[in-house]
Amino acid sequence: MQFEVWAPQAGRVTLHCEGAAQALEKDPEREGWWTGEADAGDGSRYAFAVDDSPPLPDPRSRRQPDGPDGASAVVDHARYAWRSESWPGLPPAGAVxxxxxxxxxxxxxxxxxxxxxxxxxxxxxxxxxxxxxxxxxxxxxxxxxxxxxxxxxxxxxxxxxxxxxxxxxxxxxxxxxxxxxxxxxxxxxxxxxxxxxxxxxxxxxxxxxxxxxxxxxxxxxxxxxxxxxxxxxxxxxxxxxxxxxxxxxxxxxxxxxxxxxxxxxxxxxxxxxxxxxxxxxxxxxxxxxxxxxxxxxxxxxxxxxxxxxxxxxxxxxxxxxxxxxxxxxxxxxxxxxxxxxxxxxxxxxxxxxxxxxxxxxxxxxxxxxxxxxxxxxxxxxxxxxxxxxxxxxxxxxxxxxxxxxxxxxxxxxxxxxxxxxxxxxxxxxxxxxxxxxxxxxxxxxxxxxxxxxxxxxxxxxxxxxxxxxxxxxxxxxxxxxxxxxxxxxxxxxxxxxxxxxxEQPDLTDPDLADTKVAYDEEAHWLAFRRGDVRVAVNLGKEAAAIPLGTRPARVLAAWDPVEGPDEDGLLHLPGESCVVLLQD
CATH class of the missing domain: 3.20.20.80 (Glycosidases)
Known part of the structure; x- marks a missing residue:
């Protein structure tokens, strides 16, 4: 197989592979690169000596079996038989x-x-x-x-x-x-x-x-x-x-x-x-x-x-x-x-x-x-x-x-x-x-x-x-x-x-401007709307009355039982609690 390494300031580079040493040649087409052929395969140990240095691991080493200071090892990626060949990938949009x-x-x-x-x-x-x-x-x-x-x-x-x-x-x-x-x-x-x-x-x-x-x-x-x-x-x-x-x-x-x-x-x-x-x-x-x-x-x-x-x-x-x-x-x-x-x-x-x-x-x-x-x-x-x-x-x-x-x-x-x-x-x-x-x-x-x-x-x-x-x-x-x-x-x-x-498309809406927020700094609550989804959190120890509007809403998830919104549009949320609602 071919070995190569970039060492632009070196006067000579020596490949040490499975107990044998050989000089690498300068690549005529790539400035600073040294190349050479050696008999090696998956798992073969090798290292490079730059001028008078001791053998050093390959900067592009795919494997260091004995740690960062040891010799490198050849990795043949084709040897692994992937089971998930049909994997289509997943984009970041919608991810958790x-x-x-x-x-x-x-x-x-x-x-x-x-x-x-x-x-x-x-x-x-x-x-x-x-x-x-x-x-x-x-x-x-x-x-x-x-x-x-x-x-x-x-x-x-x-x-x-x-x-x-x-x-x-x-x-x-x-x-x-x-x-x-x-x-x-x-x-x-x-x-x-x-x-x-x-x-x-x-x-x-x-x-x-x-x-x-x-x-x-x-x-x-x-x-x-x-x-x-x-x-x-x-x-x-x-x-x-x-x-x-x-x-x-x-x-x-x-x-x-x-x-x-x-x-x-x-x-x-x-x-x-x-x-x-x-x-x-x-x-x-x-x-x-x-x-x-x-x-x-x-x-x-x-x-x-x-x-x-x-x-x-x-x-x-x-x-x-x-x-x-x-x-x-x-x-x-x-x-x-x-x-x-x-x-x-x-x-x-x-x-x-x-x-x-x-x-x-x-x-x-x-x-x-x-x-x-x-x-x-x-x-x-x-x-x-x-x-x-x-x-x-x-x-x-x-x-x-x-x-x-x-x-x-x-x-x-x-x-x-x-x-x-x-x-x-x-x-x-x-x-x-x-x-x-x-x-x-x-x-x-x-x-x-x-x-x-x-x-x-x-x-x-x-x-x-x-x-x-x-x-x-x-x-x-x-x-x-x-x-x-x-x-x-x-x-x-x-x-x-x-x-x-x-489940809720509104929660993955990419439009940041669509989020509407209300809060009370002193009472320690915050609520926001994303489409028809309403989220309210009460970080205070006391219950809070949070205005959410008079539209009917059903609870999608609640840490504690909640009341409302009532006829005045107030959600009564216990202290240190939160709720997610869907308004009709």
Whole structure:
């Protein structure tokens, strides 16, 4: 088979394959590329030596059987016999996503163990599983955002074959699969890309150090490397969509932005495969150009996370006002109403947290509501708390508030997303954990984590040690919880709300401008209308009389028994409760 590698600054490159070494030749047609033939097949181990370096893993390695520092292995994708050949794909419009971390979804922490639990998601009613990053990273357990091999599958999860079995099973059950990929940085340990070429540049700096090279000399090949990786997940593993981590950290000054180039490549692959593929961005820029079609001057991504909705909802539920929550905590119900009708809260307004104006208005006539994702919890918003406390822990003793959060997320105009375990108010935390094999890095991460939260008033002994295996173990879901109260009631509520989203066309109306909202900041209630569907939530402890109009209405779902609307058009809603109605 043919081996190739980009090493533009090398004087020589040597291929080490199954115990034999041979020099590669410069490719006469591609600047900086080295190629050669060797007798190899599926599973063959190989590595490249650049000049006098030790043998290093292939930057485009599809498999790292011994971890990021070991030799690469050949993967013959044609060997896998797909069972779900007729899978038609699922677009993001009308979707309900479920964020899942393979390493803690089950205690076994493997693709196969996770696949065995997928029927739970079918019964829940979600349409897509969004996997947190599964690229190769040091150690066994971690969040995955310190991956260092963007083309390879983490071996402890089950490697390439395990991922294919997971996707195959999901498709058999009618579930799409979205994969979280990280293009803005690589992890600090096991990153060998700089040994091969200018994958990073000191022209720009990021929170992780030198920036990925998207606009300096050599950036054509770096862009091709990242786009090739993205297309490989969609093509070789039949993933349906990608979630792009922190795209605001992609520093790119070129006239053709990397994200626009990537979206064009994904759309071309979707046309070639004749089924939908999509990209979901994580961005804190509040820039609608991100999800505006390329034909209309945008970058053409298909959706993005909407943290503004989360922050408004979180402050309304918890009253927290630290950090970026401060901008929303001044009037959380007004902030929530603004996001429900306009998408972004910061749309050119002043952000006290940032000390400047932030964002840009969303043109609701050009951007469909489903292009924004709405959620009450994510891995970031839970795991980056000192103790990884979920809303079910923060609001312990108030299941009605959890029900209100679910009602707002699952009936809002946005594409809803649920964090694994949220659907049954999991009592387990989801904490930050690592398994760095480098002792110095492990200690640095441990100290940094404790120092970060000490600055916010936490005692060091109250911040879990990321390197302690018990931290990961505490974060594993307890699958006995859904079978007992109060978890079972919450789970039934989520199932009902998701079913309503599929049953009621008004709940998937793409017109963001059609949502009409009323609220009372002091009484802590909010109500909104989407077509003939009415949703009311009362986050206060006392019952509230909420004006809904005098048209007859029937209850589609209610957390507690409700009265009304009466002859005065008032709905009498108990404290910490919610209802979904259909007006005639």
């Amino acid at each position: 996503l479920y964020e899942l971390h393979v390493g803690t979804y089950t205690r076994e922490g493997t693709f196969d163990a996770a696949a065995a639990r997928l029927e739970h998601l079918v019964e829940l009613g979600v349409t897509h599983v969004e996997l947190m990053p599964i690229c190769s990273f040091p150690g066994r357990h971690g969040w995955g955002y310190d991956g260092v091999a963007p083309w390879a599958v983490h071996e402890p999860y089950g490697g390439p074959e395990g991922l294919k079995r997971f996707v195959d099973r999901a498709h058999e059950l009618g579930l799409g699969v979205v994969l979280d990929v990280v293009h803005n940085h690589l992890g600090p340990s096991g990153n060998h890309l700089p040994d091969f070429g200018p994958y990073f540049t000191d022209t720009h700096h990021t929170p992780w150090g030198s920036a990925v090279n998207l606009d300096a000399p050599g950036s054509d090949e770096v862009r091709g490397y990242l786009i090739g990786s993205a297309l490989a997940w969609l093509r070789d593993y039949r993933i349906d969509g990608l979630r792009l981590d922190a795209v605001h950290a992609l520093v790119d000054s070129r006239a053709l932005p990397f994200l626009e180039e990537l979206s064009a490549a994904v759309d071309a692959l979707a046309a070639d495969l004749d089924h939908p593929l999509f990209l979901i961005a994580e961005s804190d820029l509040n820039d609608p150009r991100l999800v505006t079609p390329r034909t209309e001057g945008g970058l053409g991504l298909h959706a993005q996370w909407n943290d503004d909705f989360h922050h408004a909802l979180h402050t309304a539920l918890t009253g927290e006002s630290q950090g970026y929550y401060a901008d929303f905590a001044r009037a959380p119900f007004a902030a929530l109403a603004k996001t429900l009708t306009g998408g972004f809260f910061h749309d050119g307004t002043y952000s006290g947290f940032r000390g400047r104006h932030h964002g840009r208005p969303l043109d609701r006539t050009r951007v469909a509501a489903h292009r924004l994702l709405g959620y009450a919890q994510t891995h970031d918003q839970v795991g980056n708390r000192a103790q990884g406390d979920r809303l079910s822990i923060l609001l312990s003793g108030s299941p009605g508030l959890l029900a209100c959060a679910a009602a707002l997320v699952l009936t809002a105009p946005f594409t809803p997303m649920v964090l694994m375990g949220e659907e049954w108010a999991a009592g387990t935390p989801w904490q930050y954990f690592t398994d760095h094999t480098d002792p110095e890095l492990a200690e640095a991460v441990r100290r940094g984590r404790r120092r970060e939260f000490a600055a916010h008033g936490w005692a060091e002994e109250d911040v879990p040690d990321p390197q302690d295996p018990a931290t990961r173990d505490r974060s594993c879901l307890d699958w006995s919880e859904p079978e007992r109260e109060p978890h079972a009631r919450v789970l039934a509520w989520y199932r009902r709300l998701i079913a309503l989203r599929h």
